[in-house]
Amino acid sequence: MTVPARPMETERPQLYGANHSVYVRIARLALQEKGVAYDLVPVDIFAEDGVPAAHRQRHPFGKIPAFEHGDFRLYETGAITRYVDEAFDGPALQPVEAKTRARMNQIISIADGYVYPQMVWGLYVECIEKSKREEAPDEARVENARGVARITLDVLAGMLSEQRWMCGDTLTLADLYLAPMIDYALEVPELRQMLVEHRKLGDWWQRVTALESFRETQSSS
Ligand SMILES: N[C@@H](CCC(=O)N[C@@H](CS)C(=O)NCC(=O)O)C(=O)O
CATH class of the missing domain: 3.40.30.10 (Glutaredoxin)
Structure with missing residues (x-):
């Protein structure tokens, strides 16, 4: 065989x-x-x-x-x-149980569909990158992105609840998807403030930023 x-x-x-x-x-x-x-x-x-x-x-x-x-x-x-x-060997990054795995996939879709276009492009690029280039932000786009960011953070805080990571006790692809997007988004002061208002998300963010993988992949490192 x-x-x-x-x-x-x-x-x-x-x-x-x-x-x-x-x-x-x-x-x-x-x-x-x-x-x-x-x-x-x-x-x-x-x-x-x-x-x-x-x-x-x-x-x-x-x-x-x-x-x-x-x-x-x-x-x-x-x-x-x-x-x-x-x-590859190494710690599993996807839950086995069907409902938890579905939740992970849902969070990845939220990251692709709302966090990246709205919080990275609609807020970070419009408010931070454009200001570095001395360009005016597209106010309508920023306003729309702000609304989506509020919903997104509420939704993520609800899903996280009392858990350590987005899908429970173990780190999964859901956390790894959100991490680089939120990292850019937090350059925007109003998004930092929104995160502070969601204490559990703030605690999760502390755990994310303590990961060796996160620190080693910072674009400045
Ligand atoms: N759906 C793609 C998205 C990849 C993506 O948008 N990458 C960005 C960099 S973060 C890019 O290549 N942007 C250049 C462009 O859109 O022309 C994936 O999941 O890999």
């Missing part, structure tokens, strides 16, 4: 992207929490000549991250992080 080998465990994964990217950081957090050694290969998707041709081969939509493990190529952070969790 042939025992199926765990996929190409000896190959060192390659992660293509830039360390300032939210989604690249999510993938890095997953790799580091699993204890997987990997290479971060820099790609500048905003280069003057556009997305490098070699990167388009890896990611037809021209985004980051892209991932390779031996001859297995993958893009989309949700697929990458789930693959990393399932293909």
Whole structure:
């Protein structure tokens, strides 16, 4: 009988992207929490000549991250992080129980659908990045994002409740998805204030910022 080998465990994964990217950081957090050694290969998707041709081969939509493990190529952070969790040893980053796993997937969708577009782009980029470039924020966009941010933090605080991590006693991909997004969002003073008003979320944030993986993937480090 042939025992199926765990996929190409000896190959060192390659992660293509830039360390300032939210989604690249999510993938890095997953790799580091699993204890997987990997290479971060820099790609500048905003280069003057556009997305490098070699990167388009890896990611037809021209985004980051892209991932390779031996001859297995993958893009989309949700697929990458789930693959990393399932293909490597190390602590499980996805709950087994159906309802808890569904909650994790719901939080990941909230992160993709509301936190990233509204709290990172609608608030952080509009209020912080644009002001660094001496550009005026789009007030209508900021106002809309502010409303979504309030709902989002209320929802997340409710889901967290008395738990240590978003899905219970163990760190999961839900925490790893939110962490880099909230990190950018908290540069905006009014969002910092909103977080303070949700004490349990503030406590969760302290736990997130204490993670070695979080500290090691800060874009300044
Ligand atoms: N759905 C993609 C989103 C990745 C994404 O939006 N990455 C950003 C960097 S954080 C990017 O490549 N932005 C460049 C662009 O949108 O042109 C995923 O889950 O990997």
